[in-house]
Each structure stands twice: as structure tokens, then as C-alpha cells.
Amino acid sequence: MHRVNLSHRITSLISSPSLYHAVGQGALAVEIRRGDSRTRDVLRSLGHWQTEWRVGAERACMRILEGGCSVPVGVETELIELEQGEDEDSPEWTQTAPELTVTSPTLHFSGLLAPSVKYPSPTCTSLPPLTKRRAKLSLKTCITSLDGVRQIIYAPPPVLVKSYAEAERWGELCAEKITEMGGGPILAEINVIRKERERLDFERAKAMSIAASANGSNGVGAGAA
Numbered sequence: 001m002h003r004v005n006l007s008h009r010i011t012s013l014i015s016s017p018s019l020y021h022a023v024g025q026g027a028l029a030v031e032i033r034r035g036d037s038r039t040r041d042v043l044r045s046l047g048h049w050q051t052e053w054r055v056g057a058e059r060a061c062m063r064i065l066e067g068g069c070s071v072p073v074g075v076e077t078e079l080i081e082l083e084q085g086e087d088e089d090s091p092e093w094t095q096t097a098p099e100l101t102v103t104s105p106t107l108h109f110s111g112l113l114a115p116s117v118k119y120p121s122p123t124c125t126s127l128p129p130l131t132k133r134r135a136k137l138s139l140k141t142c143i144t145s146l147d148g149v150r151q152i153i154y155a156p157p158p159v160l161v162k163s164y165a166e167a168e169r170w171g172e173l174c175a176e177k178i179t180e181m182g183g184g185p186i187l188a189e190i191n192v193i194r195k196e197r198e199r200l201d202f203e204r205a206k207a208m209s210i211a212a213s214a215n216g217s218n219g220v221g222a223g224a225a
Contacts, residue, residue: 003116003192017153020074020142023058027051038107041118047093049111050079055109065143065179071142071190079167082134083159097165110164122139137161139174146193147184150186154178163190 001010030046032039054077065073100108102120109119114129120127140155154177161167179187 016076016142016155020076020140023075024055024074026137027055035071036120045115047115049133049164050081052107052110053135053137053161053164054079056110056164056168057137057171057174060168061139061175064172064175065183065187066191069193071194072146073100073145074142076138076140078138078158080136080158082136084132084134097163097169100130100163102104102127104165106166108163112163132162134160134162137167138168139171141178143186144206145177145186146190151180152178152181152183152186154181154183 001007030043032043057201058075059076061075065071098104100112102124103122109130111133113119114131115130117128134178136158137160138158140153141152142153144151154174156174156177162169212220
């Protein structure tokens with residue numbers, strides 16, 4: 001609505017605490033062949049590091065919670081790039097991550113490597129020029145029981161991040177915190193229910209397979225007679 005200049009038509013914002021979106025909701029990705037460095041470099045101009053950092057934090061949170069489509073985990077993120085000198089007096093915002101090396105994952109160079117600069121190969125002796133980034137990252141997350149009665153929400157203040165890896169680490173810390181706040185028992189209960197559903201689905205599929213096999217055998221026998 002904002003993009004098409006129809007903001008005045010908005011009557012209610014669908015955001016937290018009314019609604020938390022799924023991890024990675026609305027983010028687009030392009031899948032390419034492994035080892036296809038030429039296509040990877042061509043596609044880099046399409047990348048949006050702000051989205052990549054946000055999704056990295058969200059996915060890291062989900063990974064720690066071991067969630068998926070069957071687990072009611074919601075998130076809401078916001079990332080605002082900062083100019084040098086802004087919020088320098090907020091050391092509590094700083095999250096540290098390992099220094100980049102030539103063998104670091106490709107995504108860890110997100111936003112730090114200019115589109116015109118190629119990714120370093122493992123045979124490089126040094127890193128190419130990197131751009132310094134500073135951004136304020138906000139991540140809110142919630143876990144809801146399957147009956148909707150219990151809900152745990154963790155909405156900490158924004159933190160200062162300087163790389164994809166730091167955004168990812170913040171997502172992990174948020175997941176650990178909401179688990180301690182009471183999300184752990186809810187997730188354990190959900191996993192028990194999920195495993196029972198998986199068992200029933202397996203038994204149902206097994207019974208259908210046996211029945212289909214038996215019908216096939218009976219059909220062959222009747223034809224031969």
C-alpha cells in the first residue's frame with residue numbers, strides 16, 4: 001500500500017502484538033547450481049543485504065527452536081542502517097561474531113562486499129576490501145500452544161549488529177531466551193503431538209499400501225482364473 005501511494009486506505013496495521021509472521025515470510029531467494037560461481041556473482045546485484053540479515057536472524061531463531069511449518073512460532077524483525085557515530089554509547093547492543101576469513105560462508109559477506117568485487121576463493125591469501133556496516137536490529141518472537149491458550153512473547157530492545165553473522169547470532173540468543181521464559185515446555189508438548197501425528201500418518205500410509213497390494217494380488221488371481 002505504501003509503494004503504490006495508498007497508505008491513506010490502511011485502517012489497521014497487521015503487526016505485533018496482533019500478528020507475528022512466519023520466519024522468512026515474504027523474502028524471495030534464487031536457487032542456483034552448486035559451484036556455479038559465475039551465476040552467483042551475476043545475481044549478487046539482486047541481493048538486498050538488509051533482508052538477508054533479517055532473514056538470517058529469523059532462521060537462526062527457528063533453527064534453535066527446532067520449529068517448522070507445524071510449530072506455531074512467529075517473528076517480527078526490523079533493521080535500520082546507522083551512520084558512523086550513531087549509538088556509539090550503547091555497548092550493550094554489541095554482538096560479536098568470528099572474524100571473516102576466505103573460507104567463511106558466502107552469506108557472511110552479505111552487505112560487506114561490493115557487488116563489483118568477487119567472493120574470495122579458498123586459495124586467496126587475504127580478504128578483498130570490505131564495507132563497514134552498522135545496523136540496529138530488532139527481533140521479536142513468540143511461541144503459542146496448539147490450543148492457543150498459552151503464548152510466550154520475547155521482545156527485547158534492538159541490538160547493534162555489524163554483519164550477517166552477528167544478526168544470526170542474535171537470532172540464536174533470542175531463541176535461547178524465549179525457551180528459558182517458558183517456551184521450552186510448549187515446544188516439548190508440540191513435539192510429542194507432532195511425533196504422534198507422524199506415527200499415525202505412517203500407520204495409515206502403511207495400511208493403505210498393504211490394502212492396495214492385496215487388491216492388486218486379488219485382481220491378478222481373478223484374471224488368471
